[in-house]
Amino acid sequence: MLVVDRVETCRASPRRATVAVRETATDRIHVKGVTARLRVRVTVVSDYLFIGSGRFLVPWEELRKVVGAIVRATRVEQVLYHGSRVRGLRRVKEFYSVGGKPAIPGSSLKGAVRSRIELASTGDRVPAVFLYDSGALKALPEVGVHGWRHARIWCESVFEERVRKTGYTVLEDIMGVAGGGFEAIGSRVYFGDLKLVSRHSYEVVVLDHNEAVQAMPRGSVFEGEILVQNLEMDELGLLFYGLAQDKRLYCNRDPLMLLGAFKYRCRVRQDTGKRVEFGVVRVDVVGVEYAPWSRVKLPLHELLRRSLGEAFNNYSLRKCFDEVERKRMIEPCRD
Structure with a gap:
């Protein structure tokens, strides 16, 4: 059942956004700001999570x-x-696995964080251009056309034309850029793989179109680390925003994110004929360990509060924007 009419009220139209840029990249060597190890826990909230290794198994x-x-x-x-x-x-x-055990690759979490910062920001001072920019939309695509769900979930930002002529965007300066006409710079945020810590195991699920996947069921818990180097408080706030921590701090909601395959659409189990949801996880920052040379050393809650506050002051971010709620409005996976 589709209820896309609930978000057809998105009246966004093509417009130009102002991108926050820096003419030169931040020094990666000299000590400043926050250098720390963040402990992160990811819990599967949807029916399943699937992040493929790129390999196939035969029974x-x-x-x-x-x-x-x-x-x-x-x-x-x-x-x-x-x-x-x-x-x-x-x-x-x-x-995906590490040492034969299920894991979430750090690159997948980094991509989800980067996407949320890009797409949940909109307005006069956005911190990023779109990593994969195919041009601003002129109108919402018809239901069934490629990308129609994505456009409706993020409808305010996908209509924006984001142009950066010189320098690096703030997000590029934080998370690095491979080049593309600019000198490549490394990331100041390093995402490690998150390993399974709960007693769950894979389930082989056969889906519509005869697609079979190894999936982790609801309740599976993964833990890992994110290393941050020389981040200013507003930059750290952007990272926490990408991890959806604003939802809990400001709106008392679970910090839910979209992650992995099939996150935008419902799938159907062949054995039961029931619709199932993939790709919704809760992200909790559960600890912080500062480097001895870190210039900032605050308790975790205060670090979240101050850094997110500075990020909202400096950039055009939507407070408590809930992409998961909007996804579920567009296409509920419960009959």
């Missing part, structure tokens, strides 16, 4: 039976027949 028992039949075959026709069955075995998309 071992089924493969063993087919290979056994080939070995026992006495005629060429039998070998060819059983050999063709190998192609018919269902391939399962493998979940």
